[in-house]
């Protein structure tokens with residue numbers, strides 16, 4: 061599970077260049093309303109890449125993904141599943157700038173931002189990719205809806221706008237933590253318990269890679 065620090069150091073200039081290019085980006089109208097471009101958090105050498113939807117208010121202020129209430133819940137579930145959010149994962153979003161009033165990103169915005177996501181995938185080169193929420197599922201696999209039925213399953217996609225980027229990787233859709241915030245229960249069968257079980261499966265797969 062340990063990152064290959066030598067490889068990360070070699071790639072660090074490319075990560076820095078990518079982050080600066082994202083910060084300079086004005087490819088879509090979301091640039092006008094952002095405070096910060098939210099590129100990533102976690103370990104660039106991780107074997108697990110987690111893709112969410114878009115920054116919220118807290119992320120826009122702090123410049124990192126998954127740092128608000130939903131991110132705190134995600135971190136807790138990751139830790140409970142045996143995963144270290146800062147070491148075992150690289151976290152990012154399909155969209156790097158906050159949509160106004162946290163509305164869902166539009167297809168044109170997802171398409172405009174996809175090249176940045178593709179570069180992140182290429183640089184991190186993860187074995188496992190977690191698609192968190194419907195927007196990530198649609199951005200990567202062009203699957204609209206159905207996250208509830210697909211969550212927790214390993215997929216090896218051969219179609220979709222990022223099929224080439226995903227070749228050789230295993231993908232798992234997960235429920236978005238902002239959805240999990242609506243259900244406080246953590247009893248068996250609850251959305252939070254299901255997500256914890258999904259993350260435990262991710263931990264198992266990650267352990268098997270070492």
Ligand code: SF4
Nearest residue numbers: 085088091157172173
């Ligand atoms: S959301 Fe993506 S494509 Fe749009 S301005 Fe921000 S970085 Fe650029």
